[in-house]
Amino acid sequence: MTSVLHGRQLARLLGRWDAGRGIPDYVALATAVRGLLNDGRLALGLRLPAERELATALGISRTTVTAGYRLxxxxxxxxxRRGAGSWTTMPGGARVGAAGIWSPSTTPDMIDLGRAALDAPPELTVAAAEALTDLPRYLGDAGYHPVGLIELRTAVADGYTRRGLPTSPEQIMITSGVQNALDLAVRLLVPVGQPVLVESPTYPNALVGFAARRSRMLTYGLDDAGWDGELLLDNLRQNRPRVAYLIPEFQNPTGHLMPQPLRERLPAAAHSAGTDLIIDESFVDLALDVEEMPLPVASFDRHARVLTIGGMSKTYWGGLRIGWVRAAAPVVQRLAAVRVGVDMSGPVLDQLVAARLLAHASSVVEARRVRLRRQRDVLMAALRERLPEWRFRVPAGGVTLWLELDAPISSPLCRAVERYGIRLAPGPRFGMDGTMERFLRMPFTLPERDLLEAVDRMVEARGDLDAPYPRGYDTPALVA
Structure with missing residues (x-):
């Protein structure tokens, strides 16, 4: 069944759609709707409000809405379609991109900063060759391993033990990426319609996952310093969410690192509130300026309230779809029962490659840190020189800068930079209800030359927003 967007809902999403554009209202309206598609706040296949209804909600003439819909x-x-209404669709020649949004099928000159991910390390080729020698051991059975291969579970468990959190293979379940781990945890822990607590801003695909369960989302806002411990713990006690989803290690997108004193108090507060904690450690290996990492949140769990999820997408390669859950052994078995109804188990060969690649962890991680530290510093220097009005804090790890812009222009800026061959993720993608237009996430995962070129093009695009509207409509390269 097609979802229907009512006029008042679209009006709220559009916000000040006609402010200061200097162009006809119908063009501004069409451009603003495209912008909502570009940053993923309007889904494909969504039925738009009738022209008369939207005109009433926006306080404009029906003729303006009719002309906007025509564009x-x-x-x-x-x-x-006459009698059926209008719904959002995809321009020709587009496909589902790796970032979970629609993108053009051919964009050879596009500098893609919408994805906070690295290319594959050279050790992956070696690991893949080594894994082929391991494969014959598994060819004699059906190939279904709902909790994962024992050698990979052991390697992941050993990694937690080295971080100061003793872990056995029975506490590990291998999944098809971190998103799959989160989905399984949500299916197990969150009944439909129950409240969940998320940070603001947070990882966009986590919001999508909770929305799919029709969860009632509560938000806890991060500030410049990260988490206010007392406010977070009070939020748990007062709202008693079924689950709290937190990213303590180099939070996506802000880069904050949760201090250990708060980690020590979180599990007990969650237990008192009847809340389970889903702790996302996707970026835990990418410390750049940290002398000693704090202990994992699960180190202080005495009541099996913490499910830790992690994976190989950010540190190793997104194309290797390997994630995991660390939890109490009985919880792992319950997750496996849930998984059977979703995807049975992960690919055997991928898991063998992952196990071999983790044997090269020290060299891969160190090379990643050196590269990211260098690229981060180059990007920060360029931003300070070319866009000094923009503010940011230096992240001690992770792969992104969270930029505070000089005006609430994140979505229009991201539309404007596409004309210059740049793809960015605007601030509203990381929050709810169209907030965070003053913010922009910018990863430093690309080579220095691409980052410098991106900043130069962003300067030009920023100037376009202050100038009279310079041209007619250009078809956006990115639609959701």
Whole structure:
């Protein structure tokens, strides 16, 4: 069944859609709707409000809405059928991109800063060759291993033990990436419609996962310093969410690192509130300026309230779809029972490659840190020189800068930079209800030359926003 967007809902998402554009209202309306598609705040296949209803909600003439919808049909962002209404669609020649949003099928000159991910390390080729020698051992059975291969579970468990959290293979379940780990945890822990607590800002795909369960999302806002411990713990006690999803290690997108005193108090507070903690450690290996990492949150769990999820996407390679859950052994078995109804088990060969690659962890991680530290510093220097009005704090790890812009222009800026061959993720993608227009996430995972070129093009795009509207509509390269 097609979801229906009502006029008042679209009006709220559009916000000040006609402010200061200097162009006809119908063009501004169409451009603003495309912007919502670009940053993922409007889904494909969503039925738009009727022209009269939207005109009433926006306080404009129906003629303006009719003309705006006509432009959207011409650009391929809306399809209409008499008697059935209008719904959001995809322009021709687009596909589902790796970032979970729609992108053009051919963009050879695009500098893609929408994805906070690295290319594969050279050790991956070696690990893949080594894994082929391991494969014959598994060819004699059906190949289904719902909790994962024992050698990979052992390697992951050993990694936790080295970090000061004793872990056995029975406490590890291998999944098809971190997103799969989160999905399984949510399926197990969160009944439909129950409240969940998320940080603001947070990882966009986590919001999508909770929304799929029709969860009632509560937010805890991070500040410049990260988490206010007392406020976070009070939030748990007062709201008693079923689950709290937190990213303590180099939080995505802000880069904050949760201090150990708060980690020590979190599990007990969660237990008192009847809350389970889903702790996302996707970036835990990517410490750049930290002398000693704090202990994992699960180190202080006395009541089996903490499910830790992690994986190989950020440190190693996103194309190797390997994630995991660390939890109490009985919880792992319950997760396996849930998984059987979703995807049975992960690919055997991928898990063998992952186990071999983890044997090269020290060399891979150190090389990643050196590279990211260098690219981060180059990007920060360029931003300070070319865009001094923008503010950011230096992240001690992870792969992103969380930029505070000089005005609430994140979404229009991301639309503007596409004309210059840059793809960015605007601030509203990391929050709820269209907030965070003053913020922008910028990863430093690309080579220095691409980062410098990106900043130069962003300077030009920023200037376009202050100038009279310079041109007609250009078809966006990115639609959701």
């Amino acid at each position: 959207l049909r011409e650009s391929g962002h809306v399809t209409s």
